Amino acid sequence: MRRFSWFNATSLTLGxxxxxxxxxxxxxxxxxxSKLVTVWAGFSTKWYGELLQNDAFLDAAWVTVxxxxxxxxxxxxxxxxxxxVMIRAGRFYGRTLFSGMIYAPLVMPEVITGxxxxxxxxxxxxxxxxxTIVLAHTTFSMCYxxxxxxxxxxxxxxxxxxxxxDLGCSPFQAFRLVTLPIIAPAxxxxxxxxxxxxxxxxxxxxxxxxxxxxxxxxxxxxxxRLGVSPEINALSTLxxxxxxxxxxxxxxxxxxxxxxxxxxxxxxERAEAE
Amino acid sequence: xxxxxxFATTLVIGAAAIYGVLSTYWFLSTLSGxxxxxxxxxVAGSLTKFALQAAISVAVIYLVWKFLSEDRxxxxxxxxxxxxxxxxxxxxxxxxxxxVLKISLSDTALAIPPYTPTLxxxxxxxxxxxxxxxxxxxxxxWLTEDDLYWKAYLSSLKIALxxxxxxxxxxxxxxxxxxxxxxxxxxxxxxxxILPFWTSFLIxxxxxxxxxxxxxxxxxxxxxxxxxxxxLIILNTNVAVYIGIVYTYLPxxxxxxxxxxEKLDGSLxxxxxxxxxxxxxxxxxxxxxxxxxxxxxxxxxxxIPTLGEFVIPSLLGGSKTLMIGKxxxxxxxxxxxxxxxSAVAVVLLLILVIPxxxxxxxxxxxxxxxx
Numbered sequence: 001m002r003r004f005s006w007f008n009a010t011s012l013t014l015g016x017x018x019x020x021x022x023x024x025x026x027x028x029x030x031x032x033x034s035k036l037v038t039v040w041a042g043f044s045t046k047w048y049g050e051l052l053q054n055d056a057f058l059d060a061a062w063v064t065v066x067x068x069x070x071x072x073x074x075x076x077x078x079x080x081x082x083x084x085v086m087i088r089a090g091r092f093y094g095r096t097l098f099s100g101m102i103y104a105p106l107v108m109p110e111v112i113t114g115x116x117x118x119x120x121x122x123x124x125x126x127x128x129x130x131x132t133i134v135l136a137h138t139t140f141s142m143c144y145x146x147x148x149x150x151x152x153x154x155x156x157x158x159x160x161x162x163x164x165x166d167l168g169c170s171p172f173q174a175f176r177l178v179t180l181p182i183i184a185p186a187x188x189x190x191x192x193x194x195x196x197x198x199x200x201x202x203x204x205x206x207x208x209x210x211x212x213x214x215x216x217x218x219x220x221x222x223x224x225r226l227g228v229s230p231e232i233n234a235l236s237t238l239x240x241x242x243x244x245x246x247x248x249x250x251x252x253x254x255x256x257x258x259x260x261x262x263x264x265x266x267x268x269e270r271a272e273a274e
Numbered sequence: 275x276x277x278x279x280x281f282a283t284t285l286v287i288g289a290a291a292i293y294g295v296l297s298t299y300w301f302l303s304t305l306s307g308x309x310x311x312x313x314x315x316x317v318a319g320s321l322t323k324f325a326l327q328a329a330i331s332v333a334v335i336y337l338v339w340k341f342l343s344e345d346r347x348x349x350x351x352x353x354x355x356x357x358x359x360x361x362x363x364x365x366x367x368x369x370x371x372x373x374v375l376k377i378s379l380s381d382t383a384l385a386i387p388p389y390t391p392t393l394x395x396x397x398x399x400x401x402x403x404x405x406x407x408x409x410x411x412x413x414x415x416w417l418t419e420d421d422l423y424w425k426a427y428l429s430s431l432k433i434a435l436x437x438x439x440x441x442x443x444x445x446x447x448x449x450x451x452x453x454x455x456x457x458x459x460x461x462x463x464x465x466x467x468i469l470p471f472w473t474s475f476l477i478x479x480x481x482x483x484x485x486x487x488x489x490x491x492x493x494x495x496x497x498x499x500x501x502x503x504x505x506l507i508i509l510n511t512n513v514a515v516y517i518g519i520v521y522t523y524l525p526x527x528x529x530x531x532x533x534x535x536e537k538l539d540g541s542l543x544x545x546x547x548x549x550x551x552x553x554x555x556x557x558x559x560x561x562x563x564x565x566x567x568x569x570x571x572x573x574x575x576x577x578i579p580t581l582g583e584f585v586i587p588s589l590l591g592g593s594k595t596l597m598i599g600k601x602x603x604x605x606x607x608x609x610x611x612x613x614x615x616s617a618v619a620v621v622l623l624l625i626l627v628i629p630x631x632x633x634x635x636x637x638x639x640x641x642x643x644x645x
Binding site for chain 2: 004005006007009011012015016018019020022023025026029037072078079081082084085089092094098101102103104105107109110111112115116117119120122123131132134135136137139142146160171196199200202217221222224225227232233236238240243244246247251274
């Protein structure tokens, strides 16, 4: 068994310290009693209390969750269809344009995506609000979903689908019973990715949101521009906690799934051998 | 002929489906809007209207589907599958971009919307020719004349390039350490790299504001250690922008390099050492060339988004930090100059085309190597 060399241990320690120290400091100082953020004045949870009474933040959080759920669900449906089209549809008219439109939003600067969508919404006279943010978020996150799902689709054995069709499945049944269960992990991680992208987004939401809807990042942005504040520290700590719990539990669940699958495969092989 | 009828059938079903979706949206928006205040009668009215519209849409889809012979159904489904995401991206990605292009050729005006000309289809053919004759490249000429813009482009390029190199210098040792770590550690280390990526970008940038400010934690630490006697001014300078970019984009650099290094066969290094290479020259002769693809991919993944970055220069940078994303934002929101903002966007995209094509080529090559 290989061990850490002196050089690697140092670079990993320094690297992860760099990645995590800023957030650790943020979390620690969210429990600071002082209004002055950089001076420690004892442990207190009062900023969390104030946060929970701040209606503007709670409203913004609710808008953000609504937008994220709607846009990531839409994006998952559209992105999965797009991935299937890209991998399985063969040639069709305008295929190059289609794949270009799938990949371009991934590298497009957010300011340009936001600006162009805003100009479209104004052009067609659509009132800006939750709906326009959902449309905007769906558009860029469906491309991420389709990249994630298509990488899974490429790697799986197409003969499984053909076997299902030969055994009398309709194409839809073959999709539901064979393809979907196999690509399900990718679809789920695509949904999670789209959900986080939507939760995180500041720039595109600022362009496409009207005065009637403010998302949490927009709210954080407008107060952060004035400087560091203990309430934002508390809010950040809550968000970091939610994400950390989510990622850790997701990885445990997927690990369990993998172990279970491995066991089943081994059992099947043993049964075959006997 | 066959494909045309298939296509026509698809269009009918698709149009009916879109009609159904739109009427659902209209119905929901009257419910969530002031519709409720209007009392029971109006809600009942819009409910009847919605029921009628939904019935039409479902009936059309059902009838067309029922009278389709079995071998016709498959191409229609295929057309619908292709058509849905295709139309969505056309309407919400390509068309908006054409609008940006068009507005970048228009003139600023004190009107709503704040630009001329607007296309007047009611005036017929003359309206269309008038519209095109009024478009010009004035805004692009303006971008070259006012030195704010080309300075902003140059400084964005400089900041993006410098921070890509810095991210590489910080990220490579971490990726190397991960790839050389004991196998049972790797999954955990990988998760530790990915975890910050799931955390809010805005919060990660914000966390540096408290550290780098004049009375911030870094200055407190350095002064209490006696290393400096006066606080360093880091926040609101380009140095803070570099730190912010390296910090937030580090996972994008580490992951491709790690995946290149992980594939590297350790026996190659042993062979090099057996043949008399020193450790350092084995690194340069074996590890570096074999991780080249990962380094290139990581560099583009950092460079491309940094070029149009807005959040980091606005929060950590100062008034002297010029980046094109920030200029575009201010042009649009503060100066309300939509045509110039659109022209800035078009030029930024033209600059981005080169690194994007190079990146795509690198990915293509990587796929060919992987087989």
